[in-house]
Amino acid sequence: MPSADYEEARNNIIKAEESIRTGGNIYLSPRELEADKFLLNMKQKAIHKGIQDSASYAPSMHFFHAKPLIEQDPIFKIIQKLPKGGLLHLHSTAGVSSEWVIKNLTYRNDVLICNHKDGFHMFVAVPSELCANEAVPVNKLRARATNKTAFDESLESLINLYTHQPELDYPDINTVWEKFEIMFSVIDGIFDYLPTYIAYHQQLLQELYEDNVMYLEIRTEMGGVIDQNGKHLNSQDMAEVILKLVDDFKQDHPLFIGVKVIIAILRDYDEHAFDEKVERFLDLRKKYPDLVVGFDLVGQEDLGRPLASYVEKLKNISDNGRFFFHAGETNFFNTDADVNLIDALLMNTKRIGHGYSLYKHPVLWEAFKKKEIAIEISPISNQVLHLVQDLRNHPAAFYISENVPIVIANDDPGFWNAKGLSYDFYYAFMAFTPADSGLQVLKQLAWNSLKYSAMTQKEKINATNQFKASWDKFIDYVLGFGRKL
Numbered sequence: 304m305p306s307a308d309y310e311e312a313r314n315n316i317i318k319a320e321e322s323i324r325t326g327g328n329i330y331l332s333p334r335e336l337e338a339d340k341f342l343l344n345m346k347q348k349a350i351h352k353g354i355q356d357s358a359s360y361a362p363s364m365h366f367f368h369a370k371p372l373i374e375q376d377p378i379f380k381i382i383q384k385l386p387k388g389g390l391l392h393l394h395s396t397a398g399v400s401s402e403w404v405i406k407n408l409t410y411r412n413d414v415l416i417c418n419h420k421d422g423f424h425m426f427v428a429v430p431s432e433l434c435a436n437e438a439v440p441v442n443k444l445r446a447r448a449t450n451k452t453a454f455d456e457s458l459e460s461l462i463n464l465y466t467h468q469p470e471l472d473y474p475d476i477n478t479v480w481e482k483f484e485i486m487f488s489v490i491d492g493i494f495d496y497l498p499t500y501i502a503y504h505q506q507l508l509q510e511l512y513e514d515n516v517m518y519l520e521i522r523t524e525m526g527g528v529i530d531q532n533g534k535h536l537n538s539q540d541m542a543e544v545i546l547k548l549v550d551d552f553k554q555d556h557p558l559f560i561g562v563k564v565i566i567a568i569l570r571d572y573d574e575h576a577f578d579e580k581v582e583r584f585l586d587l588r589k590k591y592p593d594l595v596v597g598f599d600l601v602g603q604e605d606l607g608r609p610l611a612s613y614v615e616k617l618k619n620i621s622d623n624g625r626f627f628f629h630a631g632e633t634n635f636f637n638t639d640a641d642v643n644l645i646d647a648l649l650m651n652t653k654r655i656g657h658g659y660s661l662y663k664h665p666v667l668w669e670a671f672k673k674k675e676i677a678i679e680i681s682p683i684s685n686q687v688l689h690l691v692q693d694l695r696n697h698p699a700a701f702y703i704s705e706n707v708p709i710v711i712a713n714d715d716p717g718f719w720n721a722k723g724l725s726y727d728f729y730y731a732f733m734a735f736t737p738a739d740s741g742l743q744v745l746k747q748l749a750w751n752s753l754k755y756s757a758m759t760q761k762e763k764i765n766a767t768n769q770f771k772a773s774w775d776k777f778i779d780y781v782l783g784f785g786r787k788l
């Protein structure tokens with residue numbers, strides 16, 4: 304038996320760490336405590352089972368293997384009901400489940416397919432110079448196919464990385480990124496045509512709403528489209544389209560709060576195209592300040608142009624504090640992609656996309672804490688795109704232990720066979736939050752998504768009130784769930 308002194312010292316360490324970590328200081332009411340007890344009991348049983356039977360522990364597995372197991376886990380059912388607040392990191396063109404895209408969009412007569420010049424299939428809805436042959440309606444090809452299920456499956460594989468053997472099919476980061484980038488080109492044509500653009504984005508809101516996401520910040524280029532009559536709509540017209548689409552959605556879904564846009568452009572555009580897109584952002588920002596909130600550079604960071612090379616060019620945007628930079632999405636240490644984190648800080652970023660390598664930079668994470676710059680963590684993305692195999696090893700475990708501000712995001716769920724945000728929250732909860740952390744950490748993560756959002760103060764107050772009501776209902780649900788068992 305250890306001495307009383309020893310026990311006390313031990314407890315003091317545990318308590319001290321508890322009070323530092325994310326959610327450690329969140330107050331729980333008696334009702335919440337009861338729900339928490341039940342949830343923690345489930346979590347700890349699952350972890351205990353995972354220790355004994357490591358081969359069947361879903362949170363340690365690659366998502367492509369884990370998905371069916373996750374869906375059977377009652378903890379996942381609870382996570383699905385969790386009010387998640389806002390989703391702050393999503394590339395909209397990869398945001399909808401691939402199944403919906405195939406079963407709905409490709410069944411429309413206005414969706415065609417052609418061979419891209421670079422040798423892969425691509426969907427088009429208006430004639431494209433990128434087609435190397437004449438585009439054919441997908442329905443026409445489907446009618447000719449002997450096995451329609453197999454036909455649809457092959458279409459779906461054009462926009463979904465799923466395979467039953469990801470370790471073999473994507474042995475390294477560049478291989479997976481190559482197919483990943485092609486998928487954006489496969490689906491891009493859907494967003495050139497107003498009716499398909501609208502159908503897709505309505506479904507985007509629907510899938511997130513059903514997953515209890517109430518607010519959204521999308522990353523998009525926001526280029527123009529062509530409407531049913533052949534008329535060109537430019538980026539400003541698209542701002543109106545988005546505003547109307549969101550308003551209509553809110554009419555039917557009063558709990559939904561809204562959408563904001565972060566203009567995200569490829570970090571490696573040629574100079575002229577880049578400058579044009581920056582101008583476009585500045586214009587949009589002026590005319591739609593409540594909608595177009597920020598600017599970001601995207602694309603595979605390891606191979607891309609470093610942020611440092613943009614400092615002068617983008618001074619105007621950084622002076623106005625409008626960056627939401629991807630940075631540190633890398634396994635390397637002190638390479639360009641890694642030190643993008645330093646430039647993101649110095650360029651006055653509001654949040655960081657990924658920040659995977661931040662844990663190697665003590666000066667930076669202290670600064671992010673002090674300046675309340677949140678890290679947008681996308682667990683499944685980091686796994687599928689080859690930064691980490693087992694999400695228990697994700698650096699977010701460290702950020703949580705230190706309470707570096709983080710939010711949970713899904714990045715490109717449609718492209719990895721996910722839907723909504725719950726799968727990422729499940730991994731966050733089961734793989735990289737402490738075994739003895741239940742409702743507190745979930746509540747803090749959801750709160751963070753409102754606190755670190757680009758909403759105005761007034762919008763935040765409204766969102767907070769709404770969140771409280773949804774949270775109370777969620778606690779009822781958890782208590783009901785617990786009593787049934």
Ligand SMILES: O=c1[nH]cnc2c1ncn2[C@@H]1O[C@H](CO)[C@@H](O)[C@H]1O
Pocket residue numbers: 394395396484487522523524567601602603604629632684714715
């Ligand atoms: O996780 C990511 N890191 C960096 N860039 C990304 C990620 N996901 C998507 N994109 C980038 O966003 C563009 C479409 O908006 C894609 O072309 C891809 O390069």
